Amino acid sequence: MPTTDPICAPATPPIPSAVALVRISGVGLAAVLRPLLSLPEPRVASLRTLRWGGFQEKALVLSFPAPASYTGEDLVELQVHGNPLLVRRLVAHLGTLGIRLAEPGEFTRRALLNGKQGLLEAEALRDLVAAETDTQIRLAQARAGALPSWLQDARQVLAPWVARAEAAVDYGEEEGILLDLLTLNQSLAAVRQRFHVEQSRARAARHLQDGLRLALVGRPNAGKSTLFNALAGEDRAIVTDIPGTTRDVLEVRCEWRGLPLRLYDTAGLRSTEDPVERLGVARVRPVLEGADLVLHLWPTQDQDPDPVLQAALAPFTGKVLEVRTFADLAEVPGVAIAAHRGELDALEVALKERILGGLAPDACLGALATDRQVALLDELARQLDLLAELEPGGPPELPASLLQGAWGLLARLTGEDRAERTLDELFSGFCLGK
Ligand SMILES: Nc1nc2c(ncn2[C@@H]2O[C@H](COP(=O)(O)OP(=O)(O)OP(=O)(O)O)[C@@H](O)[C@H]2O)c(=O)[nH]1
Ligand SMILES: [Mg+2]
Missing domain, CATH: 3.40.50.300 (P-loop containing nucleotide triphosphate hydrolases)
Incomplete structure (x- = not known):
C-alpha cells in the first residue's frame, strides 16, 4: 500500500562526524514541522535553531516542496552536528511530531511510486552505494540514468504486436484479424538480436559488479x-x-x-x-x-x-x-x-x-547487471526465440501468449508493473535514509 505519512531517517551513518543529515519526507511538512521550525524558502540553505528536550541545536535546513524533490513529496533535510546520540534524540523528537522512522529504502520507494525514479535507476543507486571498486562505481553510475534506449525500442516494437495478437485471439474469426507470424518475426528480429547482445553484456557486467570469486x-x-x-x-x-x-x-x-x-x-x-x-x-x-x-x-x-x-x-x-x-x-x-x-x-x-567473454570492461557500461535483471532478460530473450521458432499458419493463441509473456517480463524489468514483491526485495537491500 502506498503511504504518504511523514517519515524521517538519518541519511548519514551513526558515527561521530562533522555533519549528520536527517531527511524528512511527507505531505504538508510545513504544518507538521511548525512546532520545531519554520521552513525556509525552497532550495535555499538556511540556519534555524531547533529547540527540544532542553537542547538547542543550530541546523542548516533545506526544503524541497513537492513535487520537485527526491521523493516527489515535501522533503526537508536537516544538517546537524554529527553526534550519533544527538541525531537519535532528534529523530525521537520528530516521532513526537508524528514523523515516524522510515523503513530501509522507503524514500526511494516513494520516489519510484511518484515517478521520480525508475526501478532500474533505483537498483543502480543501491549498487552505487554498495560499490567497493572503481569499476563497480563506474558500472553503477552508467546504469543510473534514464531507461536504456534498447529497452524503450523493444517496448515500442512489441506494443502494437501485443495488441494485434490479443485482437486476433479475441475477434480473429469474425473480424478477419490475422496474426502474420512472418511479418511479426521480421519486425522483432532486431529486438531479438539486441537482446542476445545485451545478455552477454549483462553476464559480464554482473561478474564485474559482484566481483569474481x-x-x-x-x-x-x-x-x-x-x-x-x-x-x-x-x-x-x-x-x-x-x-x-x-x-x-x-x-x-x-x-x-x-x-x-x-x-x-x-x-x-x-x-x-x-x-x-x-x-x-x-x-x-x-x-x-x-x-x-x-x-x-x-x-x-x-x-x-x-x-x-x-x-x-x-x-x-x-x-x-x-x-x-x-x-x-x-x-x-x-x-x-x-x-x-x-x-x-x-x-x-x-x-x-x-x-568478460572477450568484451572490453568499458563495453559493459550501461548493461543490466543485477541477478533480477539478468534473469528477466534471459527469460525475455527466450520468449522471443520461441516466437521465432513457431511454424506459420497455426492458431494465434500460442504467439499471443508468448507476446504477452514478453510484454509482462518487460514491464517487470523496467518496474512499470510495480510488483510489490520486486520492490520489497529491492528495498530490503537499501540503507536507512535512502
Ligand atoms: N621461481 C619461482 N618461485 C616461486 C614462484 N611462485 C612462488 N615461488 C616460491 O615458491 C615458494 C612457495 O610459494 P608459496 O606462495 O608459499 O606457495 P603455496 O602454494 O602458498 O604453498 P603452501 O601454502 O605451502 O601450500 C616460495 O618460496 C615462493 O617464493 C614462481 O613462479 N617462480
Ligand atoms: Mg600458501
Whole structure:
C-alpha cells in the first residue's frame, strides 16, 4: 500500500562526524514541522535553531516542496552536528511530531511510486552505494540514468504486436484479424538480436559488479600465496618455501587490472598426517563449491597433477582454469605465470576471456547487471526465440501468449508493473535514509 505519512531517517551513518543529515519526507511538512521550525524558502540553505528536550541545536535546513524533490513529496533535510546520540534524540523528537522512522529504502520507494525514479535507476543507486571498486562505481553510475534506449525500442516494437495478437485471439474469426507470424518475426528480429547482445553484456557486467570469486588451489608450494599477494597488491599471506605454510582460508577483496575479485587462498592439497594441515585441507572444499572460478596452480616442474588434487578438483571441472606457475623455470604451453616477479599477463588475458567473454570492461557500461535483471532478460530473450521458432499458419493463441509473456517480463524489468514483491526485495537491500 502506498503511504504518504511523514517519515524521517538519518541519511548519514551513526558515527561521530562533522555533519549528520536527517531527511524528512511527507505531505504538508510545513504544518507538521511548525512546532520545531519554520521552513525556509525552497532550495535555499538556511540556519534555524531547533529547540527540544532542553537542547538547542543550530541546523542548516533545506526544503524541497513537492513535487520537485527526491521523493516527489515535501522533503526537508536537516544538517546537524554529527553526534550519533544527538541525531537519535532528534529523530525521537520528530516521532513526537508524528514523523515516524522510515523503513530501509522507503524514500526511494516513494520516489519510484511518484515517478521520480525508475526501478532500474533505483537498483543502480543501491549498487552505487554498495560499490567497493572503481569499476563497480563506474558500472553503477552508467546504469543510473534514464531507461536504456534498447529497452524503450523493444517496448515500442512489441506494443502494437501485443495488441494485434490479443485482437486476433479475441475477434480473429469474425473480424478477419490475422496474426502474420512472418511479418511479426521480421519486425522483432532486431529486438531479438539486441537482446542476445545485451545478455552477454549483462553476464559480464554482473561478474564485474559482484566481483569474481576466485579460489586458488594446488599442491603445497605451488605458489598460491605468492599469487594471492600479487593479485591483492599487498603481503597478506605468508609465503615460505616450506610446503604446508598456509592452513586457514584467507580472503581478500581487491581490484586487479580493472577486475573486481574476491580471492581465496587455501591450504595446499595433499594427504598429510599433520593434524593442523589436515584441518586446513578440509576447508578447501567449501571454497571450491562457492567459487565462480577455481585457479588450479600447477608448477611447470610437475609432470601430472597429484592424484589427491585431481580427485578434489574432479567435481568442479567446469569452472577450473589451469595455471602453470614457476614459468620462469621452464616453458610450457597454456596460461603460464611467474607471480613472484609479477609476470601475470597470461592470467589477465585468460581471466578477462572467462569473465568478460572477450568484451572490453568499458563495453559493459550501461548493461543490466543485477541477478533480477539478468534473469528477466534471459527469460525475455527466450520468449522471443520461441516466437521465432513457431511454424506459420497455426492458431494465434500460442504467439499471443508468448507476446504477452514478453510484454509482462518487460514491464517487470523496467518496474512499470510495480510488483510489490520486486520492490520489497529491492528495498530490503537499501540503507536507512535512502
Ligand atoms: N621461481 C619461482 N618461485 C616461486 C614462484 N611462485 C612462488 N615461488 C616460491 O615458491 C615458494 C612457495 O610459494 P608459496 O606462495 O608459499 O606457495 P603455496 O602454494 O602458498 O604453498 P603452501 O601454502 O605451502 O601450500 C616460495 O618460496 C615462493 O617464493 C614462481 O613462479 N617462480
Ligand atoms: Mg600458501
